[in-house]
Amino acid sequence: MRPPGRAHVPVIAERLLALVLPSALREEVLSDLADLATRPDRKSPNLWYWRQVFATLWPPTLLAMYVETTRADAAWPERLERGATFVEGLLSDARRAARSLRRRRAYALTAIATLAIGIGATTAMFSVAWGVALRPLPYEHAGRLFTVCTRAVVIPAAACVLSPPNAADLKQRVPEIEFLGVGRRWEVKVGSGEDAESVPGAVVTPDVFRAFGVRAQRGRLLEETDLIGRPSTVAMISDAYWRARFGAGDVIGRGITLDGQRVTIVGVLPPGVEVPRLEAVDIWRPLHVDPLDEENRQWAGFHVFGRVRAGHTSASVAARVAAVVPQLRDEHFRAVDGWDLIPRSLTDWVLGSSRDVLVLFLAAVGLLLLVACANVANLMLAQSRARVQEWGVRTALGASPERLVSLQLTESFLLAFSGAAVGLAVAIAGVRAFRRFAPAGLPRVEEVAVSPTVLTFTIAVAAVTAVIFGVAPALHAAHVNVAGMLRSGGRTTTRGRGRLSATLVAAEIAIALTLIVAAGLVTRSFAGFARWNPGFDAGRVGTFWMSASSDRYDTRDRIAQLWATLEREIGSIPGVEAVATASAGPMFGGGDGSADFRIPGRERPAPAAWYNVGPGFFHALGVPTLRGREVEERDGPGAPLAAVVNETFARRYFGPADPVGATISSVNERERRTLIVGVVRDVPPFTPGAPVEPQIYWSNRQEPRWGAYFVLRTTVRPALLAEGVRLRIRGVDPELRPGAFETIADLAQYELRRPLFNMLLLTAFALTALLLAGVGTYALLAYLVSQRDREIGIRLALGAQPRQVATLVMRDAALLAGPGIGFGLLGAYGAGRSVSALIHGVSPTDPATFAAGVGAIAFVAAIACLAPAWRAMRVPPAVTLTGE
């Protein structure tokens, strides 16, 4: 009985409180709360009461409550005993539940396996999401760190770089910037003569360390006085290098030879210093050029590491940086098309879009976990229906509903934590697999692990899971109708017995459909990527990047000459069919930029992306020239500017007319008139569904740059020629260092890894959810048939055809699947939206994918009802007689 005066507080809330409050406080707190809730000035008593309940459920409060009441002085021994009794009670409940589960081994194992899949997948995915994207970057003031990326035609879109003078100007003009350092990799040779070894190094300005809040472990950091324009004579070393090379001995003040020059070690960095893009650097030297020297204004080869002053965030300073950009553009970059500076938070730069994708996967795996929960809840419901008799007896013998609920919840927790334990093994295996197969370019993959944070997460997930799947059966247990049970001999004792289960199964079907459609969309998108056909034999075209020093090749003529010489040298290697250079091409190089062109006879400007290519580029690639000719050696310095356009350019801007012979000019630079000498076939973009852009290629003999991609078409496997190519290059200039040698097919394969990974992951989740939903449907149908065997027996005895009985079961299945599919389609619509960033060439509402998803669900539902229908058809009519 509830005491008078408490009639108007929420019953469930009060029960819940009574359950968790220590007995010493229970009465006191409950009657006080009732008093407080019913004060005349209380605006919404129910809401307030629930808030009190939730505040009480906050674990630290709960713990403190038990600790304090147990420690309370007067009744200390008695309370301790009571506490012990409480724990004892819990343990005895757990033992009882374990015993009972051991008797129902098949059920327990099924539930644990289902939960292990759900919790394991969730934990694995959380490990990845946490390790890669959710965990803050390991820097002090991570929220105040930022970088700045230069946008300009000569800089690949993916690179985020800046020149030292631009960095210096930014720092000077934006007072909110506290530190702004620049740095880049700069490999050094340590030692001299034969023993010299290459060591990963970097040149940086002192602000890099200050931005990250790094302090020297020994000695000092680099300082401004180290770098004013003179050759540096000092260096810092990493902790790892200090230990490996100097045995962690005294090194400050010691001299070493770097690139043939004696320098002094002035400091040792602490362990664990990881500067993004400068990972694993062992030797840190001061920037060897004057960062203020105008000479270096265009030298955007540096990464930038900045920190804004306390009280600001990287986002709030972005606007200030943006305001300085036009000034810098006016002062130095008027001639550079589309020059811009983009500030980005360091987190954004390092983690990029990985975070959104991982959060999406985490949501998907959460759905999978829900399906697992629904399945286990249904298993438990079926169990509790079977145990109704046991509970009836317990109730009749005086067990309170709370006691039954607590027993049932103990069982849920036991199952959930057993599932979590097995799931943890699943997760560890999953994380291992992930680290092996993760797509390249995903940051921080090596830091993904089942860490203490992940363990905490798993425990929390297990607890929440236990509540989610345990609540329905527990409430069921609380409503056992003893009298009804006694009357009916344990057959029909609870109302709406199948309805709850049916709702759960329909929910499973809906979630499974949602995941299936999401996976289907990503799969179709992947198929689009995999079908990419550039129109030439990508496996026979090799490419590598190489840059030349602007000190040694200081004029345009000289650099153009260098490319010509190298093309000739490489072209003479046996096995090389054709060779050419370009600023970018299919799968390599970034978009150079685009410009608006003026085309004779056309009013509006014609935008097009532009590239620089050398003579014979399209021939080397294997892309046919449709009209005119391609860029040739004669389109060199002094000759009229020549360009080749692609089919789309010709079609869009010239229609049926022949563009060859037309003269076009850039809208911004009218005096630069370019003659179109040819039209080449379009190369379809790698991204499925992406339109081909109008492209214009001009001669890199007329617009040479200090870096180029070499393209080689070969008669043998391109990799076989890599060493020969390297030797020829060294023969021309020993200081040139070609980059990695890869075929276009390799590069495409490499690009496929991310869509492939997305597809595999989502498909794995979706298939698991589908399997679980199928099992859930089967279990429920089988149960319903077993409940109705007498009715079916009567029908058969009265002359019903087995086929009609089977139809009954199928109708049940349809009743489950119908609403499930309905809600699933809504979910799928949302899922399509969510994955839209991952899919290309497929609409997020692609009807074929939706239809296939529904088909898959219907198929699984049909399979799930086969066995129950078969069983129903074979119910012997005699059950009607033996039933009682």
Next chain:
Amino acid sequence: MAKGEYLGEFEHLVMLAIAQSGEAGGADIHHKLETIARRDASLPAIYVTLARLERKGCVRSHEAPVPDRGGRPRRLFSVTRAGAAALRRSREALERLWADKPIEHRR
């Protein structure tokens, strides 16, 4: 005692709420905190604090019969001499600190 001779903020508030009425039950304290200090604390948290204060010897309690609660007795708390001293000490410490460096000057 971990916190030594000084009171935590919440302890401070709870004791002041008791001291104001001389003797107070959990509900009275909650009401005072809610209306005067504008703190919607959870009642169990108040009881936890009271238990701790009682253990420290800062408050004492006795059970008083109350007619309107079905005859159920109700626990009333009052501040002990040691508790009053602790309150004063905390207040003086706070006042000294406030007098030295008022927050306004730093803005």
